Amino acid sequence: MTELSSSPLYPIANPKSIAVFGASNNVMRMGTIMLTTMVSQGYEGKIYPVHPSEEHVLGLTAYPSVLDLPEVPDLALIILPTDIVCQTMDECGRKGIRHAIVVSGGFRESGSAGAAMQEELERIADQYGIRFLGPNCLGVANLHLKLNPTPIAYEGPAGFVGLASQSGSFVTQMHDYLYRMGLGFSTAFSVGNEANIDIVDCMEYLGACPHTKVIALYIEGIRRGKEFIEAARSIVPHKPIVALYVGGSEAGRRAGLSHTGAIAGPDGVYDGMFRQCGIIRAGTITELFDYCLALGHLPCPLGSRAVIQTHSGGPGATAADSCGRAGLELTELSDDTVEKLKPLIPHTASINNPVDITFSKNPLYDFYQIPDVLLSDENTDILMVYFISPHIFIQPMMERAGVPADEAEEKSREIIEKNCRSFVSLKEKYKKPIVAYTYRSLEEQMVRTLLAGGVPVYNDPDRAARSLAAVLDYYRLRDRISAGGAG
Amino acid sequence: MTELSSSPLYPIANPKSIAVFGASNNVMRMGTIMLTTMVSQGYEGKIYPVHPSEEHVLGLTAYPSVLDLPEVPDLALIILPTDIVCQTMDECGRKGIRHAIVVSGGFRESGSAGAAMQEELERIADQYGIRFLGPNCLGVANLHLKLNPTPIAYEGPAGFVGLASQSGSFVTQMHDYLYRMGLGFSTAFSVGNEANIDIVDCMEYLGACPHTKVIALYIEGIRRGKEFIEAARSIVPHKPIVALYVGGSEAGRRAGLSHTGAIAGPDGVYDGMFRQCGIIRAGTITELFDYCLALGHLPCPLGSRAVIQTHSGGPGATAADSCGRAGLELTELSDDTVEKLKPLIPHTASINNPVDITFSKNPLYDFYQIPDVLLSDENTDILMVYFISPHIFIQPMMERAGVPADEAEEKSREIIEKNCRSFVSLKEKYKKPIVAYTYRSLEEQMVRTLLAGGVPVYNDPDRAARSLAAVLDYYRLRDRISAGGAG
Numbered sequence: 006m007t008e009l010s011s012s013p014l015y016p017i018a019n020p021k022s023i024a025v026f027g028a029s030n031n032v033m034r035m036g037t038i039m040l041t042t043m044v045s046q047g048y049e050g051k052i053y054p055v056h057p058s059e060e061h062v063l064g065l066t067a068y069p070s071v072l073d074l075p076e077v078p079d080l081a082l083i084i085l086p087t088d089i090v091c092q093t094m095d096e097c098g099r100k101g102i103r104h105a106i107v108v109s110g111g112f113r114e115s116g117s118a119g120a121a122m123q124e125e126l127e128r129i130a131d132q133y134g135i136r137f138l139g140p141n142c143l144g145v146a147n148l149h150l151k152l153n154p155t156p157i158a159y160e161g162p163a164g165f166v167g168l169a170s171q172s173g174s175f176v177t178q179m180h181d182y183l184y185r186m187g188l189g190f191s192t193a194f195s196v197g198n199e200a201n202i203d204i205v206d207c208m209e210y211l212g213a214c215p216h217t218k219v220i221a222l223y224i225e226g227i228r229r230g231k232e233f234i235e236a237a238r239s240i241v242p243h244k245p246i247v248a249l250y251v252g253g254s255e256a257g258r259r260a261g262l263s264h265t266g267a268i269a270g271p272d273g274v275y276d277g278m279f280r281q282c283g284i285i286r287a288g289t290i291t292e293l294f295d296y297c298l299a300l301g302h303l304p305c306p307l308g309s310r311a312v313i314q315t316h317s318g319g320p321g322a323t324a325a326d327s328c329g330r331a332g333l334e335l336t337e338l339s340d341d342t343v344e345k346l347k348p349l350i351p352h353t354a355s356i357n358n359p360v361d362i363t364f365s366k367n368p369l370y371d372f373y374q375i376p377d378v379l380l381s382d383e384n385t386d387i388l389m390v391y392f393i394s395p396h397i398f399i400q401p402m403m404e405r406a407g408v409p410a411d412e413a414e415e416k417s418r419e420i421i422e423k424n425c426r427s428f429v430s431l432k433e434k435y436k437k438p439i440v441a442y443t444y445r446s447l448e449e450q451m452v453r454t455l456l457a458g459g460v461p462v463y464n465d466p467d468r469a470a471r472s473l474a475a476v477l478d479y480y481r482l483r484d485r486i487s488a489g490g491a492g
Numbered sequence: 493m494t495e496l497s498s499s500p501l502y503p504i505a506n507p508k509s510i511a512v513f514g515a516s517n518n519v520m521r522m523g524t525i526m527l528t529t530m531v532s533q534g535y536e537g538k539i540y541p542v543h544p545s546e547e548h549v550l551g552l553t554a555y556p557s558v559l560d561l562p563e564v565p566d567l568a569l570i571i572l573p574t575d576i577v578c579q580t581m582d583e584c585g586r587k588g589i590r591h592a593i594v595v596s597g598g599f600r601e602s603g604s605a606g607a608a609m610q611e612e613l614e615r616i617a618d619q620y621g622i623r624f625l626g627p628n629c630l631g632v633a634n635l636h637l638k639l640n641p642t643p644i645a646y647e648g649p650a651g652f653v654g655l656a657s658q659s660g661s662f663v664t665q666m667h668d669y670l671y672r673m674g675l676g677f678s679t680a681f682s683v684g685n686e687a688n689i690d691i692v693d694c695m696e697y698l699g700a701c702p703h704t705k706v707i708a709l710y711i712e713g714i715r716r717g718k719e720f721i722e723a724a725r726s727i728v729p730h731k732p733i734v735a736l737y738v739g740g741s742e743a744g745r746r747a748g749l750s751h752t753g754a755i756a757g758p759d760g761v762y763d764g765m766f767r768q769c770g771i772i773r774a775g776t777i778t779e780l781f782d783y784c785l786a787l788g789h790l791p792c793p794l795g796s797r798a799v800i801q802t803h804s805g806g807p808g809a810t811a812a813d814s815c816g817r818a819g820l821e822l823t824e825l826s827d828d829t830v831e832k833l834k835p836l837i838p839h840t841a842s843i844n845n846p847v848d849i850t851f852s853k854n855p856l857y858d859f860y861q862i863p864d865v866l867l868s869d870e871n872t873d874i875l876m877v878y879f880i881s882p883h884i885f886i887q888p889m890m891e892r893a894g895v896p897a898d899e900a901e902e903k904s905r906e907i908i909e910k911n912c913r914s915f916v917s918l919k920e921k922y923k924k925p926i927v928a929y930t931y932r933s934l935e936e937q938m939v940r941t942l943l944a945g946g947v948p949v950y951n952d953p954d955r956a957a958r959s960l961a962a963v964l965d966y967y968r969l970r971d972r973i974s975a976g977g978a979g
Contacts, residue, residue: 032892038885111839114842157880173805175806178807182932251813252809253813254812254813256816257813257816259812260805260808260809260844289810290931290952290953291952317659318660318747319657319661320659322712323744326738326740326741326743326744329741352598357746398525405528406519444666464669465777467776
């Protein structure tokens with residue numbers, strides 16, 4: 006396995022000092038916006054804006070040339086008009102800088118003149134031994150270091166998803182989406198035109214990165230197929246990889262070509278390659294991160310026999326249908342389990358699978374007593390639970406019973422917190438995969454508590470079932486690859 | 493077409509007075525919770541709680557027997573223990589009540605004793621000519637009348653989706669989900685065991701209901717196949733119907749059986765039946781309402797040639813891939829369109845399709861000038877636009893330019909509102925389907941304004957593309973059915 010510190014990406018993702026080219030005091034410039042984000046997110050290293058005329062940029066001392074800097078920074082971040090990028094790279098080389106991110110576009114993706122300019126850029130980098138991300142990229146966000154020199158600030162804590170992306174948007178524009186899902190990036194790379202560093206290098210870095218529990222890839226086309234497969238096969242035995250590949254349809258292939266000049270291949274070829282190296286394929290961005298949520302949190306299931314707990318028939322039946330389509334079995338509950346459930350649920354409830362507890366005797370049984378019984382059944386490999394929000398019942402009930410509104414709200418929050426934590430504790434107790442689904446907002450307290458405790462929550466049972474299938478798929482492929490076979 | 497007022501569901505969905513059985517002052521009882529919702533939602537008709545011992549229920553005058561009521565109410569709402577339902581129905585009949593909702597469960601869905609009790613209930617109803625919903629259902633929510641006698645209060649305004657559901661949960665538990673999507677129910681029916689009124693009756697009512705623009709069906713099994721097909725074929729020429737059928741997989745079939753005792757059929761049979769009557773099939777709850785959103789808002793497309801507008805390559809390529817898989821074509825822009833776009837976007841932008849305007853010259857061009865050009869192209873049948881939130885740019889830019897925070901926030905809100913409205917105005921100008929997608933929260937101002945203006949917004953381009961395909965599919969099937977052919 007690759008050593009993290011020997012990766013060309015180590016100084017790029019963990020720089021102690023950065024020279025920034027293209028930031029000014031013009032608030033409409035991309036360079037300025039990126040520097041603003043970097044400063045506002047609390048990056049603790051040194052920042053050296055380089056600007057031909059400004060003495061200060063956003064309050065930081067600026068330098069007329071990189072050659073004037075008081076030290077050799079670890080990283081150059083270049084956000085300049087296309088035609089001065091090569092010259093800047095050359096100056097960086099002369100200064101002794103050995104790592105760069107080239108954000109500027111207008112290279113290979115924009116035609117033959119751009120392609121020639123990109124060749125020149127590669128030549129200059131090689132001359133000095135510079136390793137760089139881009140051009141035509143958004144670089145890196147290492148959220149554990151509060152390093153986010155991209156146009157959009159990050160909301161929420163850093164997480165465990167390592168992203169290597171042939172689109173910068175998915176590095177910068179997914180933060181609040183991920184936050185709502187209870188996810189976050191560990192480190193995310195935008196590779197752009199991959200002139201020098203490519204997605205294989207990023208995958209290797211993320212494979213070795215201790216903050217990364219699962220790797221997400223956004224792919225428009227792979228250039229180094231053999232190396233990609235080798236890298237993936239060495240990572241998959243200890244860390245799952247999920248990939249979204251969009252070049253398989255004719256429309257997706259053409260869009261990728263004009264975006265980063267990527268050469269895509271037919272869907273079937275990529276499907277085969279992914280299987281061969283144990284990568285789980287996602288069909289959409291939604292699936293990409295849905296699968297990451299499950300793969301990052303869930304233990305290896307012992308089998309594919311799932312139990313669905315619901316208090317409503319429809320959500321139970323849709324979940325059963327989705328499980329069936331996703332290849333999960335619905336387990337037959339043991340007689341012992343049925344006996345243990347009887348005192349907990351009303352006589353009109355259904356003790357089949359889905360277990361439909363209807364309007365249960367005590368709504369709080371849903372969070373511990375009932376799932377505890379279901380998980381204790383040796384035929385249960387996986388538990389999937391439907392939740393409506395206890396919020397909408399508990400507080401109004403208290404108020405109807407005469408508790409003042411303020412107090413009812415506080416008490417209700419306490420009850421929900423306590424019960425969600427009880428539910429979460431079943432994860433440790435049984436070490437079986439547990440997922441939840443709900444149609445309530447993911448921003449509600451119940452969902453936030455479950456997510457914080459490592460229980461994936463989805464807004465549709467189909468997303469939950471497919472994510473569980475992805476987990477089963479991963480462990481099957483992993484075992485084959487670990488045993489030395491094809492995926 | 494059915495006359496609305498001649499439907500047995502008319503007095504059930506539009507009652508002027510309701511007798512409620514099963515509500516008390518015990519706040520934990522389902523009947524009490526349902527009555528509480530009904531009162532809190534502002535139902536303007538008369539409510540008569542019937543209770544053997546309480547003189548008042550939730551502050552309303554209660555009556556010891558239905559026979560004591562001062563008038564004959566339009567509707568009886570029965571939420572009593574199973575074993576006293578038949579007797580209550582008989583008393584309602586004696587009083588002269590001719591419409592009822594039986595919420596109580598424990599009938600056919602729970603075995604042979606329950607089935608016998610259900611037969612007895614049907615016999616009593618027939619004896620008096622009572623038409624009723626249920627048993628084992630949650631009845632009705634007619635949000636245009638503020639009638640919501642279900643366990644969960646409704647958030648947001650009434651909408652245009654008419655629902656007929658073999659699960660009560662999808663009537664009561666989807667309100668805030670729909671609200672976040674910019675949708676709402678017109679009237680929603682939970683049919684339960686369909687002892688007397690079934691999903692076909694509900695579909696006919698919703699077909700005639702003037703507030704309903706699109707009908708959603710949740711189906712575990714159809715009992716009256718022939719009547720279902722006839723009703724659908726008479727509705728589809730003037731109103732789209734979307735159906736989620738969960739009985740097609742073995743797991744879904746079994747879950748439905750224990751839920752409402754429904755007899756499901758193989759997927760292929762239902763697929764054929766839906767096609768034959770022009771019903772669009774959804775695979776999940778997410779799709780069901782995604783399709784409703786598009787079908788309720790979008791005009792008939794002239795063809796399937798779509799243009800994707802994006803300012804980021806990745807979201808553009810994923811949308812292209814999704815369009816390709818959903819059967820949409822990506823149109824070739826005319827030379828004239830390309831010329832008109834050039835002054836609006838930077839030279840590094842891509843004037844292919846997807847049109848990737850990158851970091852555009854003026855971010856506000858995204859809302860009118862650019863989509864206006866794209867829609868004016870005669871090769872454009874459909875426009876699909878990717879948005880990040882202007883919030884995250886406009887206000888910080890103003891603040892960096894020295895505008896005080898309060899003022900910047902207000903100004904920013906004004907700018908966003910104005911621009912989103914400009915975008916919405918293109919709907920009227922071109923009468924072509926326009927949809928948006930974003931990874932931002934659907935609760936943001938931008939999204940709320942677009943949704944309020946009738947532009948569907950989705951959290952994934954795949955959901956947008958599939959919803960557009962559902963719209964194309966509907967109009968194709970509609971035309972065939974209107975011409976008298978099979979769907």
